[in-house]
Amino acid sequence: MREINVACVRDAVSEMCIRINHVLSEDMQCALKNAVACEKSELGKQILSQLEENLVVAEEEMIPICQDTGMAVIFMEIGQDVHFTDGNLEDAINEGVRKGYVEGFLRKSVVDDPLIRNNTKDNTPAVIHYSVVPGNKVKITISPKGFGSENMSRVFMLKPADGIEGVKNAILTAVKDAGPNACPPMVIGVGIGGTFEKCALMAKHVLTREAGKHSDIEYVKELETEMLKKINELGIGPAGLGGNVTALAVNIETYPTHIAGLPVAINICCHVNRHISREI
Amino acid sequence: MIKHINVPLNKEEYSKLEAGDYVYLTGIIYSARDAAHKRMQQCLDNNEELPFDIKDQIIYYMGPSPAREGKVIGSAGPTTAGRMDKYTPKLLDLGLGAMIGKGKRSADVMNAIVRNGSVYFAAVGGAGALLSKAIVGSEVVAYDDLGTEAVRKLEVKDFPVIVVADSKGNCLYK
Incomplete structure (x- = not known):
């Protein structure tokens, strides 16, 4: 049995939310680069070049790549030999989202009820999918989804x-x-x-x-x-x-x-x- | 055709723009998206005044991310225009000049664009960081409680858009 303090999860979630809204993963950067080379339409090429330039500006000036910084979709793969301590895991994940979106100047795009629609002002709650896997590690994957x-x-x-x-x-x-x-x-x-x-x-x-x-x-x-x-x-x-x-x-x-x-x-x-x- | 124009234009000038024109806007535009449109519609239903005079103005469908210290605005790209279709024909009939967004519009909106000699521009979706550099001033003028969905008066300089639908009924989207 391995103990993991939920504060570690909170901090990881917060950092990852900020990072991924400003810097796209390498595979996606690469895919966009290839697209510029493949596109035959002049206007299309120009737009793709703007998207590449957008990524550079986003990273250098810490402006989110897109203003829709998404609803935070989080996949938690939890080793069955892990025991979480010092709090509720789900609360810690949402606290991480709150921290990341507030401190990272990310847009708050979540409303508290689908029909009453008051903005929660901190982008919580996240949509969290849990799975239990062998081992004593925890893998967190975050995928902020624009609408x-x-x-x-x-x-x-x-x-x-x-x-x-x-x-x-x-x-x-x-x-x-x-x-x-x-x-x-x-x-x-x-x-x-x-x-x-x-x-x-x-x-x-x-x-x-x-x-x-x-x-x-x-x-x-x-x-x-x-x-x-x-x-x-x-x-x-x-x-x-x-x-x-x-x-x-x-x-x-x-x-x-x-x-x-x-x-x-x-x-x-x-x-x-x-x-x-x-x-x- | 590449054009540089000062906005807002008067009505006749909007109708001279053609689908496919690549236009750089300099001047004043207003941001409003879903929640602001809903409230504006409620104003009209109650015979109240709109929070800003829409005559000849451009509405940009956009809700920015928060500005960092020393910055005018955060990331500021277009949102999907189709969600505002329910409200748009009425606003055009009341004198709204043009709109900036992304994505297809309903037949009702397309008809209203032609009827009013208006124009629908697209900005590049997902280029919010880059587009924010062309916004040099931002001030909330209504519905502050809506946060990102508040109405903002934006000062833009060489803000890049493409004419997608023009007053003659041409549309670049297939």
Whole structure:
């Protein structure tokens, strides 16, 4: 049994929230750089160059990359031999978000109730997903999610007979509908299988995978490559103003499902696909 | 075509802009997004005055991140315009000059743009740090309690936008 003081979690969460809203991970910086080289439209190229310049200004002057610093989505992978001390874990995570968003001059974008809608003024609560894993470590992954792209995300409860073609159609439909609203070039997270909520959670989680890395499952890897090509052939382009770079990556996660179903979730993310992990 | 213009323009001049024009705005614009639009609509429903005179003005759909010490504003890129579609035709009919946002507009808004000789600009979504450099003044003029969603009077210098929808009904989005 290893003891971890929840204050360590709080401080890590706070630092990570600030860091990732100002400095994009290297995989995403790289993906954007490649996009500038690939884009054929002049206006598209110009927009992508502005996005690259935006990243430089954000880091150098500590101005958030995007004003929508997101709702903090946090994945906690907790080793089963860990015992948290000196407080409630969930309170500590939210305290970390509060500290990070207030001290880091990040935007407070969370309302306390979906219909009454009073701003909580500290960006809490976070959306937290826990999983218990072997070992005595804790891995924290934070992915602040902006809502321009979140609003364009979809869940399709397909029939088994719809098969892989149905899945491809679902992905293309979601991306087409998202168009310029989701701040392309986008990153597309797809969850296939499981249940209604499981596929959505997979679609969210797989957005935290490094851009450029593929699934270990051969047919899934091929599907990722094919869908990226098909999406880029839609011509939506950077900022939705036309071009051949509409998505930077398509990341797909799968899970066993029921004999009667084929759930597919598409979680769309903009080019500011923020994800950061730390192990304690 | 690249154009440098001082804003606000008068109505006739907005209608001369064409879809595809790359425009640098210098002058005054106002920020307002979801919650501010809802309150403005309530003002109109109650026959009260709007918190600022919208005649010929430009509304920028934007809620900034907080300004660090010594800075005018934080990150300040556009938000999705479609969420304001419900409120926009009425504001255009009352004299609003133009809007800055990102993403598609409803048919009602597109018709109102043509009807009023208005224009819809897009700023590059997700370039909030860079865009903030073109904002040289910021003052909350209404709904301070809304925090980031308050109405701000912004002074801009060479603020870069693209004409997406013009007064002739042209639209760059497919």
